[in-house]
Every structure is written in structure tokens, then in C-alpha cells.
Amino acid sequence: MPLKNSLILLLTATIWGIAFVAQSEGGEAVGPLTFNATRNIIGSLVLIPVILLLNKINPQSNSADFTESDRQPMASSGSNPFSRNKTLIAGGIICGICLCLASNFQQFGIQYTSVGKAGFLTACYIIIVPILGLFMKKKCSPFIWVAVVMALIGLYLLCITDGFSIGKGDFLVLICAFLFSLHILVIDYFSPKTDGVKMSCIQFLVCGILTAIPAIILEHPNLSSFSGAWGATLYAGVMSCGVAYTLQIVGQKNMNPTVASLILSLESCISVLAGWIILGQKLSTREIIGCVVMFGAIVLAQLPQKETASEK
Numbered sequence: 001m002p003l004k005n006s007l008i009l010l011l012t013a014t015i016w017g018i019a020f021v022a023q024s025e026g027g028e029a030v031g032p033l034t035f036n037a038t039r040n041i042i043g044s045l046v047l048i049p050v051i052l053l054l055n056k057i058n059p060q061s062n063s064a065d066f067t068e069s070d071r072q073p074m075a076s077s078g079s080n081p082f083s084r085n086k087t088l089i090a091g092g093i094i095c096g097i098c099l100c101l102a103s104n105f106q107q108f109g110i111q112y113t114s115v116g117k118a119g120f121l122t123a124c125y126i127i128i129v130p131i132l133g134l135f136m137k138k139k140c141s142p143f144i145w146v147a148v149v150m151a152l153i154g155l156y157l158l159c160i161t162d163g164f165s166i167g168k169g170d171f172l173v174l175i176c177a178f179l180f181s182l183h184i185l186v187i188d189y190f191s192p193k194t195d196g197v198k199m200s201c202i203q204f205l206v207c208g209i210l211t212a213i214p215a216i217i218l219e220h221p222n223l224s225s226f227s228g229a230w231g232a233t234l235y236a237g238v239m240s241c242g243v244a245y246t247l248q249i250v251g252q253k254n255m256n257p258t259v260a261s262l263i264l265s266l267e268s269c270i271s272v273l274a275g276w277i278i279l280g281q282k283l284s285t286r287e288i289i290g291c292v293v294m295f296g297a298i299v300l301a302q303l304p305q306k307e308t309a310s311e312k
Contacts, residue, residue, distance in 0.1 A: 002254075002255075005252070005253070005254075005255050006251075008247050008251030009252070009260055009263040010263055010266065011244075011247060012247045012251060012264060013265070013266040014267075015239050015243060015247075016240060016244055016264075016267040016270075017266070017268070017270030019235060019236055019239060020119070020267070021232075022240070023110075023232070023236055027111070029226070029228055030219075030226055031215065031219035031221065032104065032108055033104065033107075033212075033215035034225070035233065035236070036100075037211035037212035038208075038221075038226075039208075039233055039236040039241050040100075040103075040204045040211065040237070040241055041209075042237025043200075043204040043240075043241025044202075044204035044242075046238050046241075046242035047197060047200060047204070047242055048201065051198055054197065087190065087194050088195060088198055091189075091193070091199045091203075092199045092203045093206050094186050095199060095200075095203035095206075095249075096202065096205070096206025098183040098186055100207040103211075105175045105179060106118070106172075106173055106180075108169075108172050109170070109171075109173035109175075109176060112167065112170075113168075113170050113173060118169070119155070119267075119268040119271060120156060120268065121174050121177055122173055122180065123151075123155050124155075124174065124177040125177045125180045125181040125265070126258075127148055127152060128177060129181045129185065129257055129261040130144070130145070130261075133185065133257055138185075138257060140256070144256070144258055144259060144262075147297040150296060151293075151294055151297040153293055154269075154289075154291070154292075154296075155265065157286050158286075181261070184252070184260065185257055187249050187252050188252055188257040188260070191249050191252050191253045192253055192254055196246065196249035196250040197246055197249075197250075203245070204245070262297060266294060266295075268294075272291065
């Protein structure tokens with residue numbers, strides 16, 4: 001497994017972990033639907049100049065992140081740009097629908113449950129991804145399954161400090177975890193076939209439009225409501241959406257989706273560490289153990305991948 005992909009996904013998890021506070025504050029200030037719609041539309045707009053710049057740097061290619069091996073089969077088959085654009089649009093729309101559903105279930109769930117529970121339940125996609133992957137013939141080694149169990153234990157120690165029960169908010173976030181699992185698998189399918197940056201731009205636009213419709217009807221947004229939430233909204237839009245979700249698509253390319261989900265689940269650890277470093281919130285012994293177990297799971301998950309690559 002390329003170290004580059006792992007580092008890209010680690011950076012993604014870092015941005016998401018720090019953005020959790022922005023997501024919570026922004027949703028309370030302007031409403032969950034309005035906040036999600038705005039951040040996704042901002043994410044889409046941010047990527048437009050990036051796409052134009054990449055096209056200017058490499059005008060001969062419709063895909064800035066294709067490798068030569070990706071292009072050769074297309075060239076031999078007549079290099080059908082219509083087919084490639086069709087795949088790009090389909091991938092962007094499907095990813096956008098999954099992202100829209102997942103992020104909105106999460107945003108509403110956070111209103112009815114604690115941040116710790118929300119973090120743990122959202123990260124449960126690390127067990128849902130490999131289970132769903134079995135139906136898509138995505139096999140995992142025993143080491144990865146052990147890593148998944150370790151990560152769940154680590155997340156529990158890190159996030160659940162006041163007992164565990166399933167309430168309304170918990171149920172909504174569990175649905176969110178299932179939808180994020182689908183999002184990861186959809187990206188795994190489309191990212192090797194098309195331009196990750198363009199697909200990311202389309203997914204944000206689709207998600208933003210789909211969320212804006214009920215936001216306008218139910219929350220009646222206006223500019224004055226953003227007066228105290230522009231910082232959180234811009235961070236969530238530019239960094240969490242525009243940068244991080246695009247890095248996720250690029251980083252997941254040709255990578256085992258279960259291992260990718262394990263690395264992305266470090267978002268929960270990083271959010272706690274960010275609170276410790278930035279806000280001065282102290283970590284308990286239990287939380288420190290949870291972080292150590294989580295990082296151990298990530299290391300274990302990558303060892304068999306390297307061995308498999310060396311055997312080929």
C-alpha cells in the first residue's frame with residue numbers, strides 16, 4: 001500500500017477532527033440544513049479554480065490525477081471522452097447523494113446526543129465497510145479484521161465515558177455511519193475511473209443543492225443568521241469539504257476501503273487531541289489508552305498490505 005495514500009487520508013482525518021467543533025457551532029447558529037447546504041456549496045466553488053488551474057497545467061488530459069497506466073487502456077479503445085465524462089458525472093451524483101444523506105443524518109443526530117457518542121457511532125463505519133465489502137468481493141486479511149476490532153475498542157474507550165444507551169440521536173448517527181460506509185465504497189469504485197477533483201466538485205454541488213431545498217422550506221435562512229458563524233462555515237466549507245473530501249477521493253484511489261476507513265476513523269482521536277492541544281482540555285488515562293489502541297490498529301492494518309505487495 002503506498003505510504004502516500006495513507007498520509008493523504010491521515011491529513012483528511014486531521015482536518016475532519018478539527019472541523020468537528022466548527023460543525024457543531026455552525027449547525028447551532030444557522031440550522032443543520034442551512035449549514036450543510038452552505039458548506040457544501042462553498043466546497044464546490046472552492047474547487048472550480050483548482051480544476052481550472054489543473055487543466056491549464058495539463059491541458060492534454062481530462063483527468064489531472066490519472067496515471068499513464070490509467071490512460072493506456074482508454075487510448076487503445078479509442079479514448080472515448082463521452083464515456084469518461086459519463087462516469088465522472090455518475091460518480092459525482094451518486095457520491096453527492098450519499099454525502100447529503102450521511103452528513104444530514106449526522107448533523108441532526110448531534111443535536112440529540114453527546115459529542116463523544118456521536119464520534120464513536122459515526123466511526124462505526126470501520127466495521128460496516130468490511131461487512132458491506134464482502135458483498136462486493138472486497139476480501140480482508142485476518143489482520144485487518146483484528147485491527148477493526150481493536151479500533152472499535154479504542155473508539156469506545158476514547159468516546160464513551162458515561163455509559164452506553166441507544167436514544168433518538170444515537171439511532172440517527174448510526175444511520176449516518178451506514179451511509180458514510182456506502183460513501184466510502186462508492187468512492188472506492190469510482191475514484192480509479194475518473195478525476196478525483198472534478199468528481200469531488202460535483203458531489204459537493206449535488207449535496208449542497210439537495211440540502212438547500214429543504215433548508216429554504218424549513219429553516220428560512222438569511223445572511224444575518226451567519227453573522228456569528230462565518231468562521232465555522234468557511235472552515236467547514238473550504239477545509240472540511242473542499243480540501244478534505246477531495247483528499248479522501250484522491251487518497252482512496254487503489255486502496256483497500258477497509259484500511260482507508262480505519263485511517264479516516266482517526267478523526268475521533270484527532271478531535272480529542274485537538275481539544276487537548278488547542279483548547280487545553282486534558283486527556284484522561286482512559287482516553288489516552290483509547291488513542292494508543294486506535295493508532296495500534298492502524299499500524300496493524302497496514303502490515304499485511306505491505307507483505308501482500310512484496311509477494312506479487
